[in-house]
Amino acid sequence: MEVVAGIDLGGTAINYTLITREEKFLIEGLCEHPALSKQGPEVCLQQIEDGLKIAADLAKIPLTDIVAIGLDTPGPASAAGQLSAKGSTNFVHADWAGFDIREGLARKLGKPVSYLNDGNAGALWGHFTIFGANSKETSVSIVIGTGLGGGVIIDGNVVKGRKGFGGELGHVLIPYQSIPGIEGMKPNCNCGRLGDLESVCSLTAIEKTFLPYFLPKYPGHELASVDRSKAAKMVRGMADRGDKMCREIFRVQAHGIGLFLDEMVNTFDPDALIIGGGALEASEAFQKWFIEQVRVGMPAQREEQADIPIYVMPNGDTAGSRGAAIEALKLARTSGLA
Numbered sequence: 001m002e003v004v005a006g007i008d009l010g011g012t013a014i015n016y017t018l019i020t021r022e023e024k025f026l027i028e029g030l031c032e033h034p035a036l037s038k039q040g041p042e043v044c045l046q047q048i049e050d051g052l053k054i055a056a057d058l059a060k061i062p063l064t065d066i067v068a069i070g071l072d073t074p075g076p077a078s079a080a081g082q083l084s085a086k087g088s089t090n091f092v093h094a095d096w097a098g099f100d101i102r103e104g105l106a107r108k109l110g111k112p113v114s115y116l117n118d119g120n121a122g123a124l125w126g127h128f129t130i131f132g133a134n135s136k137e138t139s140v141s142i143v144i145g146t147g148l149g150g151g152v153i154i155d156g157n158v159v160k161g162r163k164g165f166g167g168e169l170g171h172v173l174i175p176y177q178s179i180p181g182i183e184g185m186k187p188n189c190n191c192g193r194l195g196d197l198e199s200v201c202s203l204t205a206i207e208k209t210f211l212p213y214f215l216p217k218y219p220g221h222e223l224a225s226v227d228r229s230k231a232a233k234m235v236r237g238m239a240d241r242g243d244k245m246c247r248e249i250f251r252v253q254a255h256g257i258g259l260f261l262d263e264m265v266n267t268f269d270p271d272a273l274i275i276g277g278g279a280l281e282a283s284e285a286f287q288k289w290f291i292e293q294v295r296v297g298m299p300a301q302r303e304e305q306a307d308i309p310i311y312v313m314p315n316g317d318t319a320g321s322r323g324a325a326i327e328a329l330k331l332a333r334t335s336g337l338a
C-alpha cells in the first residue's frame with residue numbers, strides 16, 4: 001500500500017497524519033510528538049523521524065509504505081522550505097537561520113518531501129474538504145487565531161509566491177472605516193500597517209484594540225476587571241452565549257472579513273470562500289450567525305457572483321498536517337510514486 005505522510009512541525013509539538021493514494025486518512029485525531037525545535041535542526045529532525053515511526057505503528061503500516069512526505073512549518077520560509085536567515089519565533093536556535101528544512105528532512109528520511117508554510121497547509125486542507133485532492137477549483141481560506149493566516153488555492157494549486165509570502169492574507173489592508181460602530185478606532189497591526197485584516201480580525205486584535213475600545217462603552221462589564229489577555233480569550237465564548245459587547249466585537253470582525261472577501265471575489269472570482277480557526281470553534285448557531293454577518297459586511301456582489309458559498313473549515317487541530325499530506329500526495333502523483 002502506498003501511503004503519504006503529512007508532518008506539521010509546530011512550536012512545541014509535531015503532528016502527524018497518513019493518507020492513502022485513495023485519499024483516505026489512516027489516523028483520525030491528533031498524533032503528536034514533542035518538537036524540540038529549540039534544540040536546533042539536528043535534534044529536531046531526529047525527533048521528526050522518531051515520531052514518524054510512532055505514527056506508522058499507530059496506523060499499522062511499515063515505514064517502507066511511506067513514499068513521500070509533506071512538511072509544513074510556521075514561516076517565514078521560502079516557497080521551497082528554506083527558513084528565514086533572520087530566524088523566527090519558532091526557530092530560535094542559531095543553526096536554523098537560513099536552514100533548508102525541506103531538503104534536510106528529505107536527506108534524513110531518504111524520501112521526497114514537499115513544503116508549505118502552516119497557513120497555506122491549513123488552506124489546502126480546507127480546499128480539500130470541499131473539492132478533494134484532484135481539484136481544479138479556486139478558493140480563498142482565512143484562519144483566525146492569535147493572528148490571521150490563510151491561503152489562496154488557484155486551479156487546485158497553492159499560491160506560494162516569489163518569496164514564500166503568498167497567501168499572507170492577514171496583512172492585506174481593508175477599508176475598515178466603513179464598518180459601522182467603530183468610529184475613531186485605530187486598529188494597528190504588529191507588521192506596522194493600520195487597518196489590515198489581522199488588525200481587525202484576530203485574538204490579538206481583540207486584546208489590543210477591541211477591548212480597550214469597547215469596554216468604556218459598556219460600564220460595569222465583567223471583562224473590565226479581568227486581565228486583558230485572559231479577557232480576550234473569553235470573548236468568543238461570551239459572544240456565543242449572547243453577551244452584547246462580545247457579540248458586537250464579533251460583528252465588527254465579521255464585517256471586516258466581509259470587506260476582505262469582497263476584495264478576493266473581485267480579484268479571483270473563486271469557487272469557495274472558507275473561514276476557520278479558533279474564532280469559529282463555537283456552537284453551530286454562532287457559526288451560522290457569524291457567516292451571516294460576514295455577508296452583511298460584504299458590499300453587494302454582481303448577480304452572477306452573489307451565490308458564492310462561504311464554508312466553515314472543519315478539524316482545526318489536524319488542518320496543518322492534513323494539508324501538508326495533500327501537497328505531498330500531489331508530489332507523489334506527479335512523480336509517479338502514488
Ligand SMILES: [Zn+2]
Pocket residue numbers: 170171172189190191192193196198199
Ligand atoms: Zn499586519
